[in-house]
Amino acid sequence: MLSGELADELRAHLFPGDGLEAAALLLCTVTGERRQKWLGREIICVPHTHCTRRPDFIKWPGEYVEAAIDRAAVRGDAVIAIHAHPGGLFAFSHADDESDHLLMPAIRAGTDRMAGSAIMIPSGAMRARLYEDDRATPVDLVMRAGTDIEAWWNDEATASGSSKPAMAFTCDMRTSLARLSVCVIGVSGTGSIVAEQLARLGVGEIILIDFDSIEERNLNRILNATLADIGGLKVEMFADAIRRYRSDCEVISVPRSVATREAVLAACEADILVSCVDSAEGRHVADRLSAYFAMPLFDVGVAIPTEPLLLGGRRIVEVYGRIDYVYPGGSSLMDRGVYDAALLEAEYLARTAPQALAKKIADGYLLGMPEEAPGVITLNMRAASTCVMELIARLFPFRQFANETHARSIFMLAEGDEDVFAESQFKYGSRFPVGQGAAEPLIGLPALAEQRRDA
Missing domain, CATH: 3.40.50.720 (NAD(P)-binding Rossmann-like Domain)
Structure with missing residues (x-):
């Protein structure tokens, strides 16, 4: 769950207009017993100039992951690593899988909590997945609560994009x-x-x-x-x-x-x-x-x-x-x-x-x-x-x-x-x-x- 303000801040950083991938870390409060929810609380933006960026690849320094882990530890937050797919691919690529295989265990070890990764496409739509061990579990719903309420369901998504909202009254x-x-x-x-x-x-x-x-x-x-x-x-x-x-x-x-x-x-x-x-x-x-x-x-x-x-x-x-x-x-x-x-x-x-x-x-x-x-x-x-x-x-x-x-x-x-x-x-x-x-x-x-x- 993201506030409109936080989602807009994240989108502005991930898509600066140059068509290259960008990255950020989202600190989340995990709440709920019957229905678990991850609430976006704070964004740590990885500076574009500190990354190796291409249209379909990004490499960023580990110091920002360490900073996110340190900040998350203060409140017991969980960390989600997010990067952009400027080409519009609304799916996790093989390169994303390999990156998560290295990054997620490090975040879990540092926070002693589940960790997550997410992608965003230029429209602002997001998909996310969580790691409690080495296996990824898709997040059912990513929601943005702003002037509009946008809901992106994992099982309705395809590689070409998220599903559009249903027509009202149908x-x-x-x-x-x-x-x-x-x-x-x-x-x-x-x-x-x-x-x-x-x-x-x-x-x-x-x-x-x-x-x-x-x-x-x-x-x-x-x-x-x-x-x-x-x-x-x-x-x-x-x-x-x-x-x-x-x-x-x-x-x-x-x-x-x-x-x-x-x-x-x-x-x-x-x-x-x-x-x-x-x-x-x-x-x-x-x-x-x-x-x-x-x-x-x-x-x-x-x-x-x-x-x-x-x-x-x-x-x-x-x-x-x-x-x-x-x-x-x-x-x-x-x-x-x-x-x-x-x-x-x-x-x-x-x-x-x-x-x-x-x-x-x-x-x-x-x-x-x-x-x-x-x-x-x-x-x-x-x-x-x-x-x-x-x-x-x-x-x-x-x-x-x-x-x-x-x-x-x-x-x-x-x-x-x-x-x-x-x-x-x-x-x-x-x-x-x-x-x-x-x-x-x-x-x-x-x-x-x-x-x-x-x-």
Whole structure:
């Protein structure tokens, strides 16, 4: 898994425009137990002038391998040696095999970890393989998470190049989605609709995270929920519903708050995150998950602000939905003002010292009006559908304009308007490190650190 920024840096070095091979070393954080992922964290570029370079050959000094081993040892990283194939050969050559036979044992011995090698062609597509011993094991998927989400599957590649993304909305798209894992955080008003659409579209694995139980007041907006489900866990109900029509879908239910160690470790094994929460804390965790585990993130929110009337009562000011797409190394939800430190603190006070917020109205969907069972499923449907359409657009581009222009979409139903915001309109704050994986404390939050077990 590579952030768009790291992949672009790597491509710029490997293809300087002279048609000759070039090399680099990628330091990776290895994470995940059920689904192992190698997260690109740092690139060590081998200077072109220090190499013997030809269109189909490269020789580079061992001092850069030693530097990579030394740097990797500090954090326990793994090392992948990468070189360019400027001629476009999207396969490992016999010369590559011979080079790996000499290089991989040296890297494994120096890091005491698996090592890898990879090739990149001018389009930026990559193939990789790992060495635990003398045998090479192909990496199933290399993914670049930037303004577009590019997925290069090993078994779909040929020597002439990588397969093109499937056409959106076709059976081929469903086949591609069947190979991906998507984590949905929050399985309520918008989350249940997002999860339903992902399941019906054919996503192969869906991880559901929600700590809450179903209440009668939820039945008007949580898909598949019935009177018989009241009191049961949302994730268990929804997982059972998916299994009734998708025997081929792996559904993993996590009945925990996303702000728990168990939930974070489950979420990080997905390929893509979708945040459907209604709290600043939930979005803060999703933000950190996206950066630390180099995962693309889609966040959806809805609101119906109201205002008082002079003669009493209230009126609706607007009915709106917001969809943000965040990629590792880009602007975060916090950078974009979706939440801030003050809101995080307010939520903390509400949990630990509710008397400190006694003067604040507990707002729900209708801001300023307490509503136990608001009729908002139509709004939720619109927002959830827009969110999933954004996911499709990133994986299977169909727009007649660049996806970069749609970092955020906001629709306003009362006004009858829709605004879009480009990634360049948001200031990147470098808030969270990219590709750190499960380093302690988990996602940089001391509360999620692994508890020490005293002997």
